[in-house]
Amino acid sequence: MSQSALTLFELNSLVRRSITQCLPDEYWVQAELCDVRTHTSGHCYLEFLQKDPRNNAMIAKARGTIWANTFRLLRPYFEQTTGQAFVSGIKVLVKVKVDFHELYGYNLIVIDVDPTYTLGDIAQRRREILQQLEEEGVLTLNKELEIPLLPQRIAIISSPTAAGYGDFSDQLVNNPRGYYFCSELFPAIMQGIMVEESILNALERIMRRSNEFDVVVIIRGGGATSDLSGFDTYLLAAACAQFPLPIITGIGHERDDTVLDAVAHTRVKTPTAAAELLITRMDEAAYSLQELKRRLQEGIISRLDQERNLITQLKNRIPSLIVRKLTEARYHLITLEKSMKQTVIYTLTKRKHQLQLLQQQIESASPERLLKRGYSITVKEGKVITDVTQVKSGDLLITKVSNGEITSKVN
Secondary structure: OOOOOOOHHHHHHHHHHHHHHHOOOEEEEEEEEEEEEEOOOOOEEEEEEEEOOOOOOEEEEEEEEEOHHHHHHHHHHHHHHHOEOOOOOOEEEEEEEEEEEOOOEEEEEEEEEOHHHHHHHHHHHHHHHHHHHHHOOOOOOOOOOOOOOOOOEEEEEEOOOOHHHHHHHHHHHOOOOOOOOEEEEEEOOOOOOOHHHHHHHHHHHHHOOHHHOOEEEEEOOOOOOOEHHHHOOHHHHHHHHOOOOOEEEEOOOOOOOOHHHHHOOEEEOOHHHHHHHHHHHHHHHHHHHHHHHHHHHHHHHHHHHHHHHHHHHHHHHHHHHHHHHHHHHHHHHHHHHHHHHHHHHHHHHHHHHHHHHHHHHHHHHOHHHHHHOOOOEEEEOOEEOOOHHHOOOOOEEEEEEOOEEEEEEOO
16 A cells, blocks of 8 residues: 555545635525434534526535534524524525534534525515416405405314414404304314415315305414414415405414415404404494494484474365365356356257247148148048048048038048
8 A cells, every 4th residue: 555545534634624724714605404303412403405596406515513502592593583494495594614524524513594584585485476476367366355244154274272263262252242153163284384285175175165154264373483484385375365255364473474464365463353353344234234223213203204294284284275175166166057057048048949940840730720721631430531442432521621620421
């Protein structure tokens, strides 16, 4: 073996000294977390990745370590500030010290983290999701739905053991006005990596019975702020944006809205506030009914007053109307009397004239007048003879003339 050859340990030691000499400082590094694991000792072991933004191919990778005394401080600080769990898949800006160990190799020791960088990445991811939904034309679909006037049938998506669910239910049941609400729980996991899938499954179950509910309430209370990342996914946001029932979210946080909050019909801070919203809606309906009742009562009273005044006016007009009607009737009777008299006179005169004409005709056709004119009437046994065949020889005839009778016998 050549005397210039090095053992592996010697080579690694040389590398270690070189790195220590060349990279003695601390460096801020942008990377994506991968394979984050917490040891029972409290140490955190992870990997840092960098991907090509054009094709998402991995272009750099390094192991990292956060010692327990540092991790106990960094993790809650990061999660409370960002609302994002310190888990694989997120982008971070960490201050590291480059380390190389003869046995374990290249490693980055994390000594600090800047949560504002992750917040920016989270905000960017949210903006991208919302922009995609807007381009697809579904971003505001749920907001355009109208909450029913009486939202009494409520589908609840929550963990059955969540304190927020209990607060919400108690608020509805014990509302001061005694409104009746019919609610049904669709259990779901509200924290951790199963949030998206669990809520989507609950929405699917509600969809199959959508005609049985007025609104959907998604509530979560008492969970860690770092568990909110599950509400910032495209699939969940798209499903809620296009859901046929209005969705109310009360996820129990007061920082920036999640993507789910942004697409929901109404976002409130807490489950209790979600219950108060529904109760307020019922109050508005009750107030509207009271207002309609008041207006109806006022309308009835006003109408009765109008009718009463009208009746009084008519009552006061009755005497004058009676006098006027009697006067009109009297005038009409006088007119009829005059007309009747004229009609009777005209009729009598006409009839008198007709009788005179008839009298003249009768007088002209009377036998006496005919006899005076030289005519005579011959009778046999009281019957007028008008034909020679009516008599025979020996009959006794009486001929009447104007001044007497002539008795003759037929030869």
